[in-house]
Every structure is written in structure tokens, then in C-alpha cells.
Amino acid sequence: MNYKEIAQETLEAIGGKENIAAAAHCATRLRLALHDESIVDQAKLDGMDAVKGTFSTGGQYQIIFGSGTVNKVFKEFTDMTGTNGMSTADVNSAGAKKMNPLQRFVKMLSDIFVPIIPAIVAGGLLMGINNLLTAQGLFIDGKSLVEAYPDMADLAALINTFANAAFVFLPILIGFSATQRFGGNPYLGATLGMLMVHPDLLNGWGYGGALVSGEIPYWSIFGFEIEKVGYQGTVLPVLAASFILAKIETSLRKVVPSALDNLLTPLLTIFITGILTFTLVGPFTRAAGNLLSDGMIWLYDTTGFIGGAIFGLLYAPIVITGMHHSFIAVETQLLADMAKTGxxxxxxxxxxxxxxxxxxxxxxxxxxxxxxxxxxxxxxxxxxxxxxxxxxxxxxxxxxxxxxxxxxxxxxxxxxxxxxxxxxxxxxxxxxxxxxxxxxxxxxxxxxxxxxxxxxxxxxxxxxxxxxxxxxxxxxxx
Incomplete structure (x- = not known):
């Protein structure tokens, strides 16, 4: 391929370098934030052999060249347009300005969850392998592989531990990613996540049983009781807490003297956010998360195959809008609370x-x-x-x-x-x-x-x- 010629034809088709607000590429696509998508010569792009397809979503115009081709086209493209050094973050930022509030909200969720998907998928695939080892009757009638071959028991236990790690400590992953997205220090966000799953707390998965038996532990501070309950496997509590942490941190940095900034800002940020998390934010969002999960389960159980058919019909159109990224948070919660959701x-x-x-x-x-x-x-x-x-x-x-x-x-x-x-x-x-x-x-x-x-x-x-x-x-x- 003549990559310089392809880049030149692409540039002409999109309206020249004056129409480019930002440009970057991913594994298969040239990702562009354009000032005016209406002037794109779609017919010219469709007629190019190197172009495998185009689409517009989330304020971005994306041209599919394919793996191995896009990076070579992009190199020539940047030499012509002067966009070298730009990243997908620049394209995302430029594209976000053209979004409506709902699109920006969905993009925010995408920005938070997409970076942690590899960790969740790795844990998920390991769960799948553990499922193959421990499922009764899958390979051997009436027995699992572990039961048939006891020497594999510890291997299955090891894989299960590896698989559960990402979900047990999910608030740490979300805390880091969400705080970074909200403009705060991601390491403070990770620290907040660690605080929410600290081993001194009652494990979050045991909260329901402890609530029924009346055995919930408390901190008693000046007569005020705060539940010592963890947030293992939760999504909404750490999202809300990370937002608050980022805003508290950025606000403190504006008022704390620079000489004391590195000392006081992290201390006050973690302490204030921690108090708010365990007294207000955590309990409220835990209840909201439970309602969300219960609502999804109710909808699934009540509408049955008719609701399934409607969801199946609409799923691809939802993907076109990009709103399927909002499902990541719901799906993560469903899996983290699998004992209840299945x-x-x-x-x-x-x-x-x-x-x-x-x-x-x-x-x-x-x-x-x-x-x-x-x-x-x-x-x-x-x-x-x-x-x-x-x-x-x-x-x-x-x-x-x-x-x-x-x-x-x-x-x-x-x-x-x-x-x-x-x-x-x-x-x-x-x-x-x-x-x-x-x-x-x-x-x-x-x-x-x-x-x-x-x-x-x-x-x-x-x-x-x-x-x-x-x-x-x-x-x-x-």
C-alpha cells in the first residue's frame, strides 16, 4: 500500500487539516474529532480500498483501516496535519464538547470502566476455567474433574483465588480509575478503595446476614455509631465516594498553603471523604445499588422471554449510540453480587x-x-x-x-x-x-x-x- 497516498486521500475526504480538532488512532481505527462532520466526503471514503468502514459516535468520526495499517496511515497523516503527539484522550476531550448531557454521562462511565476491563475479564476467564474444573457432570457423569482427580483440588482453589481478587478488591480498581477521571489524585482514590475493603471491616457480602441477626459491628464515637461494614464487590458507593474525594482534594489545594499542601491535603482528603463514605454516601449508595440490582432481576424475571426479545432487538441499536458502556457498571454489580443475582x-x-x-x-x-x-x-x-x-x-x-x-x-x-x-x-x-x-x-x-x-x-x-x-x-x- 502507498500509505502516504491513502493519508492524503483521507485528509481530502474529511475536509482538510483545517477541519481537524484532534486526531489519534487505536488498534484498528483512525479516530478524529472534526469541527464539521457534514463536509466529509463519505462517497470518497467508501470508494477507498484501504478503508474498511466509517462511523460517527460520541463526538468522534472514526475510519476503520484495520490492524497494522492504521498506524502506518496515521504516521503519514500526522506529518501532513501536524497532529503528532495527540492521544485518544485529546480526541475524547474534543469530541465530548459536542455531546449532550446523557452522552457525556455515558462517556464518563466508559472512561472509568474501560481501563479496568482487562482486570475484570482476566478474573472472569479464570472463573470460567474454575467453572470447568468444578462443574459436576460437565465432563464426567455425576462428578466434577476435581472430584474425579483430587490432585487438581488445590489447582482449582488457586485459580478461584486468582479469579476472585479483581471482584473482592473492585473498589480499589474503581477508586483509582474514577478519581483519575474526576480530576483527583488516583492514588488517593486507590487508598479510598482500600479503606472500603479493609479486613477490619465486616465483609460486605455478609452484611445482609449480619443485619438480620443484629450483629453489625459499629464505631462508637462520642455517642454516634458508624457501621463498620466493607464494600467488597460494590460499584455505586466507590463511584460516588471517588467523585467526592476528587472535589474535596481540588478544593483543598486552592486554600491550603503550598508549604503544607503535601502534608495536609492528602490527610484531610482521605479523612473527610472516609467519614462521609461510612456515614452518608456508602449506606445510601449501597441501598441504591441493591435497588438497581433488584430492579434488573425483577425486570428479567417478570418480562421473561418477551422482555428478552425486546432487549435482544434493541441491543445493537444501543451499541450504535454508545450507551451500552453504561451496562458495564450494572453488569459488574450483577457479577459481584452473584449469590443473589445468579x-x-x-x-x-x-x-x-x-x-x-x-x-x-x-x-x-x-x-x-x-x-x-x-x-x-x-x-x-x-x-x-x-x-x-x-x-x-x-x-x-x-x-x-x-x-x-x-x-x-x-x-x-x-x-x-x-x-x-x-x-x-x-x-x-x-x-x-x-x-x-x-x-x-x-x-x-x-x-x-x-x-x-x-x-x-x-x-x-x-x-x-x-x-x-x-x-x-x-x-x-x-
């Missing part, structure tokens, strides 16, 4: 949607005679089956429209099926074919059947719609 149904819905998008894209690959579209659809379809849908959704399905319709129909029917059988994930992972190890062993068969339904219906409906459009003479790709 796991996450959101992960299962995401899988059905991703598989359907992949199937629709592969149907396009089979039907089209356009070589460029064939190349894009083959790679994008496989990627979607493995849990990464952006190339499939934005590079193929939304552009042609009929594959997207086929995909959401397949997703809706498959989600209705898995919802009827109460299929839930007990860990996070790749929401696609590899997600099998994240599913409770008793539901693995239904999960696989759900994926087959999703794939088959999306594939068939897409082909039917493609043939219908071909007869009308409006399908350019076939």
Missing part, C-alpha cells in the same frame, strides 16, 4: 447480538460479488463471532441496512430463547463463541443452542432480504 444476563444478550451481527456479515460475504466488500465482510464477520462487532456493524451491516435488520431479528429470537431458560454468565469474557466458559455449567447447552439460533436466523433473513433487494435492482453489492 450472574449476568446482559453478557448473554450481548453474545446473541454479536453472533447475529457476525452471521449477517458472513451472509453478505457469501452473496456479494464486490471484492472489496467480500474482503471486509469475511474478516469482520469472524471478528464479530469472537465478540468484536465494530467492523461488522459499522463497516458492512449498517451501510447495507438489510444485514443489520437480519441481525437484530436473529438477536431478538435467540435472546428470547436464552431468557426463557434463564441463561446467565458467572464471569465476564468475550461475548461471542469463546464466552462458553463464562456461562454457568448447567446452561452451557442452552447458550450454545441460542448462538446457533442467532446465527441461523440472522444468516437466513439476511440472504432473503438480499435476494429481495437484488430483484428490485437496488442491491449494488450482489
Amino acid at each position: 450472574g449476568s444476563f446482559i453478557f448473554v444478550v450481548a453474545t446473541m447480538s454479536n453472533v447475529a451481527q457476525g452471521a449477517a456479515t458472513l451472509a453478505v460475504f457469501m452473496m456479494t460479488k464486490n471484492n472489496k466488500l467480500k474482503g471486509t465482510a469475511s474478516a469482520a464477520g469472524i471478528s464479530a463471532l469472537l465478540g468484536i462487532t465494530e467492523p461488522a456493524m459499522f463497516g458492512v451491516n449498517l451501510k447495507l441496512r438489510y444485514p443489520f435488520i437480519g441481525a437484530i431479528i436473529g438477536s431478538a429470537i435467540a435472546t428470547a430463547f436464552v431468557t426463557f431458560f434463564k441463561v446467565k454468565a458467572i464471569a465476564l469474557g468475550a461475548a461471542g463463541l469463546p464466552g462458553i466458559i463464562s456461562i454457568h455449567h448447567s446452561s452451557i447447552l442452552q447458550y450454545i443452542i441460542g448462538m446457533v439460533i442467532s446465527f441461523a436466523i440472522a444468516f437466513v433473513v439476511t440472504i432473503v432480504l438480499a435476494k429481495r433487494d437484488a430483484k428490485k435492482g437496488v442491491q449494488e453489492a450482489a
